[in-house]
Amino acid sequence: MAIDSRVVARVAHLARLQVDDGESEALSERLNDILGMVDQLQQADVGEVEPLAHPxxxxxxxxxxxxxxxxxxxxxxxxxxxxxxxCFLVPRVIE
Structure with a gap:
């Protein structure tokens, strides 16, 4: 899925952020680069790797x-x- 400037403008509107048209194009390029790196990471064969709690x-x-x-x-x-x-009694905060 490619992110274009329309998607960036829509997300910026939903997040109540002000993003200029020039920034929108740059952001869409950066987000597409990030998604490309994620795709590369997902292609890595990690079937034989045991999960770690700490590296x-x-x-x-x-x-x-x-x-x-x-x-x-x-x-x-x-x-x-x-x-x-x-025990101390406190007022209910969440109902």
């Missing part, structure tokens, strides 16, 4: 979970506008 063989050193602050819930819970069963 390098590294491990994440993890520290032990240690509580280093005192539990102050019993002191601050009475200060809350609303609480129930030891």
């Amino acid at each position: 390098l063989e590294v491990s994440q050193p993890l520290r032990d979970d240690q509580i280093d602050e005192p539990d102050v819930r019993d002191k601050v819970l009475p200060l809350a506008p609303a609480s129930e069963d030891g």
